[in-house]
Amino acid sequence: MTSFAVAVSLLALLPFGFIIWETLTTGWETAVSLIFRRRVGELLINTLLLEALAIPLCCAIAVALAWLTERSDLPGARFWAWLGVAPLAVPAFVQSYAWVSMFPGIHGLGGGVLVSVVTYFPFVYLPVAAQLRQLDPAIEDAASALGLGPWAVFFRAVLPQLRLAIVGGALLVGLHLLAEYGLFAMIRFDTFTTAIVDQFQSTFNGVAANMLADVLVLCCLGLLLLEGRARGDGGYARVGGGSARAAMRKQLGVWLLPALALLVMICCLSLGIPVITLYRWLAAGGVAIWDFDALGGALGQTLVLSLAGAALTTLAAMPLAWLSVRAPGRLHRLLEACHYYLGALPGVVIALALVTIAVRVALPLYQTAANLLFAYVLLFLPRALVSIRASIAQAPVELEWTSASLGRSPMATIWTVTLRLAAPGIFAGMALVGMGITTELTATLLLAPTGVHTLATRFWSLTSELDYAAAAPYAVMMVVWSLPLTFLLYMQSRRVAGR
Amino acid sequence: MSTLTLTGITKRYGSVAAVDNVSLKVEHGTRTAVVGPSGSGKTTLLRLIAGFEPPEAGCIAIDGEVVADQGVIVPAHRRSVGVVSQHGALFPHLTVAGNIGFGMGRRAKDRDRRIAELLDAVELPQAMGGRKPRDLSGGEQQRVALARALARRPRLMLLDEPFSSLDTSLREVMRAMVARVLDDAGTTTVLVTHDQAEALSFADRVAVLHRGQLVQAGSPQDLYFRPQSPMVAAFLGDIVALPAVIEGDLAVCALGSIAVTADGRAGTTTIFLRPEQLRLVPTTAVDSDGEVIGSGFAGPTSTVIVSLGKRPEPLRVRMSSQDAPPVGTPVKFVVLGKARILP
Structure with a gap:
């Protein structure tokens, strides 16, 4: 079990090792000339501005939305909570396709920030809402008893307790901003990821692309360090036993109308625009755009790839998850930390590494489904790890002992107790990975063998030819596909909160 | 005849000896309480007897059969030792009846009849058989856990602080019920607890554990009135x-x-x-x-x-x-x- 986990981790380190190897072998002068140039400076400024503007906006919107849906007497709070998560069902590049269709002039930093915020704020909303549900209202009561007004209670007693959730969500948004290709390519805003893909597709200039990837990886590392800082060392454990009482909902009073206006606006921007655009393109395209052969082919290939990818990823994650729950030790902590950092590697970097390795070392692997699946495993392993670990923890070791004391052998115990209890979580993890693969664009563009078209790559090539109407059915299918994923994430976040 | 014989049992975690050279005999059909302050090694001792962990040194014999000695370790599922833990550890995916029948073998002929008998024995209504553990109160969960452990007619029953998560009024009712059920079944029992009053009232014999060592064992009266160390004197009462x-x-x-x-x-x-x-x-x-x-x-x-x-x-x-x-x-x-x- 341990050796399998170590082997998986070593394989997962491959892209990272490749980057370091490349940097070392490129030679100092070439590297300096490729990294310290105007173009890189521009990209860096773009990236930093994007992060600096989009992340705080996402956090502000998410916290406001979370408070309104969880802690105020907003009518239909459950419904609004759903709408707060629903934008996750719209893949980032479909979102930006909708905006470009509606406002053809949209481009650059402003457009990038706007579209990223409406796409990514749910990543902060989910953990913050979950955390808000969990907070012990006794702390707020204590704060008001100490003479704080309602606003002061929020800023001094509630917000600090949301810190971990906000910082965690912000990191996720930040990493997505760094890794996203389709969204920014569509509205012509240059980031490192778009530059790397362009470089790769136009000239197959390995060295230049790799140096850009270096800077991108450094940006990710910077974000992780920043997150570690911002997270602080504070645990916010509840003092005392017993379960927390459910919190009272605050009355909005005169604030009801402004609150509703804010919610309606957010929903119009994040859901209204894609829905209207898709509807318009479908209506305009009529029957002509439903090319069932191409659609069916893409759907079939997407299905096969996601099923195989999900199964492989789950299999690879299982031993590591098992170890981290049942035999926590120094080795497993090291492995876990390494997967945590690998989870931050953008898809484009992984894809680039795998293409180059295949071309140079293992040519038979170049342009094969195996290479693509391997990329999927690396990309989604950290995500699978999280849900599988949580689900194995659902089966406490005490139950295994009890089963043994009742005469069941270890194998029978694993089958009838542990796996039985962990199964829902393991399947949920598989589903998460599978649906993630369905809408994966960057790595698939770079690695898909000739003739393999997923829904995402078909959609992408059609929009590149500016055939927006023909792309609409693919977008619709991806959204429909992503709905269960969104539902799953929503349910998971509620379960974490213990409701 | 002794049902359980411990000879020189030792178990270390790192440099700390959780259980240090403990020897103890438990006679057939009796109830023994192992009592000690928290961290005294009593739960570890129980886990060693159940077979969830191997001892580092010493010998454990049940009904004369050596289950742990140098080189010989009989795994937990072959020891026929029942365990009831602090929170019951019911299987959340099974019904009450499913839990009680877990150790019986799925096609045992008298399975349903035995489950009904056991529900009666622990004073639970038959209708409860179809419920899930999450719908049960703490006391009801403990009753099911006891019935489940009894279902296999174990040679030895281990109770790991089974009453400590219940509130005070329920605790005494449960204690009396458990004592009666175990007596009816003639099951030899070892109870682990940090509650001295519980140990003195429940057991025929009490063994006091302190920092992994067995400091004194004897009848409750003996220990209470004739302690052999200030620690035992102070631990068993003011x-x-x-x-x-x-x-x-x-x-x-x-x-x-x-x-x-x-x-x-x-x-x-x-x-x-x-x-x-x-x-x-x-x-x-x-x-x-x-x-x-x-x-x-x-x-x-x-x-x-x-x-x-x-x-x-x-x-x-x-x-x-x-x-x-x-x-x-x-x-x-x-x-x-x-x-x-x-x-």
């Missing part, structure tokens, strides 16, 4: 310790000359009394041993604090609130039974 000079069968101390079990000892030593051996009698100032300087009311009983003229530390005596003298009353002590020398 004590009043007084310096005294032994003269024959009398001890001269702050309370005057009182009867003592001297066991041939003489000279200056420390004697102890259980607080319930002391009675307070209001008296005149001239005749008194001391004066009441405080009183803590707790409903039916009160703790009366008495300062003794010659002694720096006041004595605390628990007594019926009806008889508690007010602050300022001069009082005299009447000692019931004999004091003992603190080892």
Whole structure:
């Protein structure tokens, strides 16, 4: 079990090792000339501005939305909570396709920030809402008893307790901003990821692309360090036993109308625009755009790839998850930390590494489904790890002992107790990975063998030819596909909160 | 015949010996309580007996069969030892009946009848068989856990603080029920607890564990009245310790000359009394041993604090609130039974 986990981790380190190897072998002068140039400076400024503007906006919107849906007497709070998560069902590049269709002039930093915020704020909303549900209202009561007004209670007693959730969500948004290709390519805003893909597709200039990837990886590392800082060392454990009482909902009073206006606006921007655009393109395209052969082919290939990818990823994650729950030790902590950092590697970097390795070392692997699946495993392993670990923890070791004391052998115990209890979580993890693969664009563009078209790559090539109407059915299918994923994430976040 | 024999059992975690050279015999059909403060190694001992972990040294035999010794480790599922843990550890995916039948084998002929019998035995209604554990109260979960462990007619039953998560009123009812069920089944039982009152009232024999070592084992009365160490004396109940000079069968101390079990000892030593051996009698100032300087009311009983003229530390005596003298009353002590020398 341990050796399998170590082997998986070593394989997962491959892209990272490749980057370091490349940097070392490129030679100092070439590297300096490729990294310290105007173009890189521009990209860096773009990236930093994007992060600096989009992340705080996402956090502000998410916290406001979370408070309104969880802690105020907003009518239909459950419904609004759903709408707060629903934008996750719209893949980032479909979102930006909708905006470009509606406002053809949209481009650059402003457009990038706007579209990223409406796409990514749910990543902060989910953990913050979950955390808000969990907070012990006794702390707020204590704060008001100490003479704080309602606003002061929020800023001094509630917000600090949301810190971990906000910082965690912000990191996720930040990493997505760094890794996203389709969204920014569509509205012509240059980031490192778009530059790397362009470089790769136009000239197959390995060295230049790799140096850009270096800077991108450094940006990710910077974000992780920043997150570690911002997270602080504070645990916010509840003092005392017993379960927390459910919190009272605050009355909005005169604030009801402004609150509703804010919610309606957010929903119009994040859901209204894609829905209207898709509807318009479908209506305009009529029957002509439903090319069932191409659609069916893409759907079939997407299905096969996601099923195989999900199964492989789950299999690879299982031993590591098992170890981290049942035999926590120094080795497993090291492995876990390494997967945590690998989870931050953008898809484009992984894809680039795998293409180059295949071309140079293992040519038979170049342009094969195996290479693509391997990329999927690396990309989604950290995500699978999280849900599988949580689900194995659902089966406490005490139950295994009890089963043994009742005469069941270890194998029978694993089958009838542990796996039985962990199964829902393991399947949920598989589903998460599978649906993630369905809408994966960057790595698939770079690695898909000739003739393999997923829904995402078909959609992408059609929009590149500016055939927006023909792309609409693919977008619709991806959204429909992503709905269960969104539902799953929503349910998971509620379960974490213990409701 | 002994059902369980432990010989020189040792288990270390890192450099800390959780269980240190423990030897213990448990006779067939009896109830033994292993009691000790938290961290004394009692749960570890229980896990070693159940077979969830192997001991580092020593031998465990059940019904004469060696289940753990150098090189021989019989795994938990072949030991036929029942375990009821603190929170019951019911399988959340199975119904109550499914839990009780878990160890029986799925196609056992009398499975349904046995499950019904066991539900009866632990005083649960038959209708509860179809419920899921999450719909049960804490006490009901413990009853199911007990029925489940009994279903296999184990050679030995291990109870790991099974009452500590229940509230006080329920605890005694459960204790009596468990004792009755185990007696009816004739099951040899080892109870692990940190609650001395529970240990003394539940068991035929009590073993006190301290820092991994077995400090004393014997009948509850033996341990309570004839402890062999200050630790055991203080752990099993409140004590009043007084310096005294032994003269024959009398001890001269702050309370005057009182009867003592001297066991041939003489000279200056420390004697102890259980607080319930002391009675307070209001008296005149001239005749008194001391004066009441405080009183803590707790409903039916009160703790009366008495300062003794010659002694720096006041004595605390628990007594019926009806008889508690007010602050300022001069009082005299009447000692019931004999004091003992603190080892």
